[in-house]
Amino acid sequence: MHKESERNFPGPYVLSFFTPRVRTLLTYLMSNTTQVFKWAHWIGVLYFSMDVGVGRMVVLLLSAMNKFCDELSPVAVTLVILAIGIFLFLLPPVPGVPIYLFAGVVMVNSLDKEFDNFWLAIWVVTVVCLCIKLTACTIQQKVFGENLGESVGVRRLIGINSIQIRAIRYCLSKPGLSRAKVAILCGGPDWPTSVLCGILRLPLYECLLGTLPVYPVYLSETVIAGAFYLKTGATWEAAAATMLAVCSGAMGMTSFAAIYYIEDTISKHREELEQYPEDEEVAEMDRAEVAGSTAYSKATEWTQVPKVIRAVLVVGTCFMAYACYLFALFSTDCFVTFAVTDSIVDKLDGHPLHVVKFLGWVALSCFGVGCITLFIFSQWAQRATKRELAAMEENKQQAPNPA
Numbered sequence: 043m044h045k046e047s048e049r050n051f052p053g054p055y056v057l058s059f060f061t062p063r064v065r066t067l068l069t070y071l072m073s074n075t076t077q078v079f080k081w082a083h084w085i086g087v088l089y090f091s092m093d094v095g096v097g098r099m100v101v102l103l104l105s106a107m108n109k110f111c112d113e114l115s116p117v118a119v120t121l122v123i124l125a126i127g128i129f130l131f132l133l134p135p136v137p138g139v140p141i142y143l144f145a146g147v148v149m150v151n152s153l154d155k156e157f158d159n160f161w162l163a164i165w166v167v168t169v170v171c172l173c174i175k176l177t178a179c180t181i182q183q184k185v186f187g188e189n190l191g192e193s194v195g196v197r198r199l200i201g202i203n204s205i206q207i208r209a210i211r212y213c214l215s216k217p218g219l220s221r222a223k224v225a226i227l228c229g230g231p232d233w234p235t236s237v238l239c240g241i242l243r244l245p246l247y248e249c250l251l252g253t254l255p256v257y258p259v260y261l262s263e264t265v266i267a268g269a270f271y272l273k274t275g276a277t278w279e280a281a282a283a284t285m286l287a288v289c290s291g292a293m294g295m296t297s298f299a300a301i302y303y304i305e306d307t308i309s310k311h312r313e314e315l316e317q318y319p320e321d322e323e324v325a326e327m328d329r330a331e332v333a334g335s336t337a338y339s340k341a342t343e344w345t346q347v348p349k350v351i352r353a354v355l356v357v358g359t360c361f362m363a364y365a366c367y368l369f370a371l372f373s374t375d376c377f378v379t380f381a382v383t384d385s386i387v388d389k390l391d392g393h394p395l396h397v398v399k400f401l402g403w404v405a406l407s408c409f410g411v412g413c414i415t416l417f418i419f420s421q422w423a424q425r426a427t428k429r430e431l432a433a434m435e436e437n438k439q440q441a442p443n444p445a
Contacts, residue, residue: 076344086363090409094377107122119148123145123174128177132186136232138256142261145171146265146271149170150268168257175232179232182240187238187239188240191240200238205315209308210242214242214252215242259292341423368402368408377402
């Protein structure tokens, strides 16, 4: 690794300006130059998908539905909320908070007019949101999880033989409601957690029972925050912000608790976890992929990559990083700021494309260039890996037989 790093970095003189920890990090990064640039692209794609694709498009969709629901009866609004909520929950990246917030705005507004009781309307909406959550968990676990679990590739993708997944299985398969089980079911991301329960073939009843604490922990607070936005005045706005802060804190605490209990289980029960039977099909696929991984590593070493592909990677990384910086630091200059309480018709004058400002188009263009360069590199790497595999196979056949 050190010889490779010396070819990729200006030398020990430059490294001497940094602390030992930074020198170790830079040495590692420069010994994996190609992978650093590749993963920089993928991090940009992930950030764009979560921040723009989920964080903004979901809010924009819910804002558009807000105006539509104003003209519907309470029963129709409830059915629309149920349909939209379950649909959005079935999309892997979409969290539950925007759904609860949207229901707190739209459905409370409709039911308050019907009941003439603001707090009763809030309670009904929290129950409806809990039903949405449990229904979505059931579909994710039984329809998606158990069917995806039949695929060896999916089981390998989630690391079914890893110590972390074994620890999760250990916590979730124990009967009863332990703190570890509740923390994982309530603190884990919605879609992946429920689907994983299906892949692990866990009992649905116990998983739903362990999910119920989301109601007092953060679901009801989010609905209440959305309902408070219907009221006017600084006091109500402060109360809504406070409820959202409480919700964010509660979600953060449950997520940290889930991580803590997983690591605690690994440290205390490692020997028992290592005794779990291994998924032989996944292990066989891992063994079969060793040659492919070796060939890919050799073919994509920075010194073996053509200069044109190197330039593509470097330029693409710069464009992708620039796009992400624009999205992160100048988000209000890139997109029109929206809340689920806003009307898309009034704010955009009926033109949906107006949600993107000039700087936003610049950022989107840079992101597009980054995606194109990632595609170019991936196609080259795929062909280079095939050539390396063929060369490895030829060398293996030409090697003398030890016998």
